[in-house]
Amino acid sequence: MSDSLHYVCPHCHTTNRIARAQLGNQPSCGSCHQPLVTGEPVALDADSFARHTGRSQLPVVVDFWAPWCGPCRMMAPGFAQAAKTLAGQAQFAKLDTEAHPQTSAPFGIRSIPTMVVFKEGKELARISGALPPGEIVRWVQSVI
Numbered sequence: 001m002s003d004s005l006h007y008v009c010p011h012c013h014t015t016n017r018i019a020r021a022q023l024g025n026q027p028s029c030g031s032c033h034q035p036l037v038t039g040e041p042v043a044l045d046a047d048s049f050a051r052h053t054g055r056s057q058l059p060v061v062v063d064f065w066a067p068w069c070g071p072c073r074m075m076a077p078g079f080a081q082a083a084k085t086l087a088g089q090a091q092f093a094k095l096d097t098e099a100h101p102q103t104s105a106p107f108g109i110r111s112i113p114t115m116v117v118f119k120e121g122k123e124l125a126r127i128s129g130a131l132p133p134g135e136i137v138r139w140v141q142s143v144i
């Protein structure tokens with residue numbers, strides 16, 4: 001395991017190279033100077049989705065969801081809670097499949113919510129259906 005990693009800023013989506021040891025010390029973005037580790041899900045569009053899933057060396061957990069999906073909305077607070085629990089271990093992100101259908105299409109998402117874990121452009125795992133926060137955390141930890 002390398003001592004440093006590529007971490008995509010959740011605010012300006014610039015790729016930062018930071019030391020792993022600094023992840024717990026509230027590192028800030030070299031470009032926009034905002035905190036890199038927020039513990040909050042970041043809302044992605046087509047461009048930022050490509051940057052985060054393609055470049056981040058920290059695992060990225062993407063929630064494919066849509067505003068009309070009841071279970072998706074129900075899971076949202078638990079997803080945010082899991083993001084907080086795993087801050088510095090995984091970046092949590094959300095992709096609105098209704099607003100960005102071209103971005104989600106290549107992944108063949110058949111039902112939502114579906115969560116997919118990416119690392120350096122590769123899909124590590126996916127799971128469909130709403131989960132409570134504790135199970136989201138356990139599932140992510142079992143994958144990364």
Ligand SMILES: [Zn+2]
Binds near residue numbers: 010011012031034
């Ligand atoms: Zn930034």
